[in-house]
Amino acid sequence: MPLIMMSGFPASGKTTRAHQIKGFFESKISELSPTDPRIARLKVHIVSDDSLGLSREAYREARPEKDARATFYAAIKRLLSQNDIVIADGMNYIKGYRYQLHCEAKALLTPSCVVHVGAPAEKCKEWNVSAVDEGVDESGGKGEGPGDVVGGHRREAYAPDVLDNLIFRYEEPNGMSRWDSPLFTVPWMDEDIPGEEMWNAMVNNEAVKPHQATILKPAVEANYLQVLDKATQEVVLAVVEHQKMHGAGGSVTIPEASNKIELPTNHVGLPQLQRMRRQFISFNRQHTAEKTSLKNMFVEYLNGELE
Structure with a gap:
């Protein structure tokens, strides 16, 4: 089932939004399961740096960052199936990486989308400091909305220089690109996610048609x-x-x-x-x-x- 790719600046509130999406989808599954066996089989998973035990320090240098992305990618690939909805709760800030994830979903004839969590860089830096001072989630706030505490534990903050570098290198999603479409943008000040629109696009859509760029076949030709x-x-x-x-x-x-x-x-x-x-x-x-x-x-x- 669908792959939902979170994207946004580090410390922008992606984890909170990912849990909001998971909660909404699980609510819809519970509501519709009694009358729809297809829906009853669905499960929702979140894959994140935290769930995989990946340190924020991995983003300081190219090699450990590449290894971290490979670990993240492998975890998503293992979970993707016809009955699993996977929320990729990472920055997913490189266009080519989102393309690669999109291809994995397309190969299974299942849809994918990108959720862009929009927040100003200065707000992200403020929330990143709050993550250290107050032990909140990556968005750095409290209570409801983007600053909700997820899991009740302190999240690792980014070192200031790592945070600045990642913000500088961020490649914003573009809904005109096939691998960034459909694109759902959630501003940091919004309390809610566009849950119904996402559900309709990811679950109620027709079967995804195979595409020449994403159908995996054995490379039988020697050359x-x-x-x-x-x-x-x-x-x-x-x-x-x-x-x-x-x-x-x-x-x-x-x-x-x-x-x-x-x-x-x-x-x-x-x-x-x-x-x-x-x-x-x-x-x-x-x-x-x-x-x-x-x-x-x-x-x-x-x-x-x-x-």
């Missing part, structure tokens, strides 16, 4: 990785050549692909393109698709990353 590498390299070279001839911005037509790349107004350097290419290959190395499909998939990925 599949070479084909994947060559197809993505051709797309990168096309972008580089376009910028040499026309400068930054504009649309790039890719041979053998039906879609175009829409470039931003600033120049996109080769190192940045190669980084995105390597990430795309990492996400799709176990998939199989025709060469033209691979190019369309990569074009779609680049358009999401470059917006």
